[in-house]
Amino acid sequence: MTFSAPPKAAASLYGWLTDRLAVYLDxxxxxxxxxxxxxxxxxxxxxxxxxxxxxxxxxxxxxxPTLAWDHPTVAALAGHLAERGVKPPADGRRP
Incomplete structure (x- = not known):
């Protein structure tokens, strides 16, 4: 599967979000x-x-607590968090 590239401001959050969601969603x-x-x-x-x-x-x-429902895709979540100035660690791991 190939997915489109995320907007630059949110790109670094995609991996962080996807890794956590993958665990929760199995x-x-x-x-x-x-x-x-x-x-x-x-x-x-x-x-x-x-x-x-x-x-x-x-x-x-x-x-x-409605974050994931208000922004229901990884793209929407990453965009919202990027707008709030959130940046994950450079290696994508938890701080």
């Missing part, structure tokens, strides 16, 4: 299309809240 990271709604992959409220916790813990920002 999928290979490369199988997650950044433009497909996460609900299609089986995202539920537990997954969404876990992702919110990861964002808050890793980046030190508060997010609404």
């Amino acid at each position: 999928r290979a990271p490369e199988s997650i299309d950044p433009t497909v709604p996460l609900a299609v992959y089986g995202m539920d409220s537990v997954c969404a809240l876990s992702l919110c916790g990861d964002v808050e813990d890793d980046f030190g920002i508060a997010v609404e």
